[in-house]
Amino acid sequence: MNLKTGRPSKQTNKKELELSDFKDDSQIQKSRVNFLLETEKYIKLKQYALDNRKTVTDVLTEMIDERLAQR
DSSP: OOOOOSOGGGOOOTTSOOGGGTOOTTOOOOOOOOOOOOHHHHHHHHHHHHHTTOOHHHHHHHHHHHHHHHO
């Protein structure tokens, strides 16, 4: 039997993953954008996103990317 002193809850196993193991430092910086939208338009936007199995953020980001690519 391998017995050790100390609190078992305080001992860390080196094989365990930590949150810092998943952190990606190479991510692109992002800025939050907030604006008001008429409720009817929002509902249509949300339905469009649901129909395409995407989030509203993904839909809006794609629309912005497409519009900026046209410039």
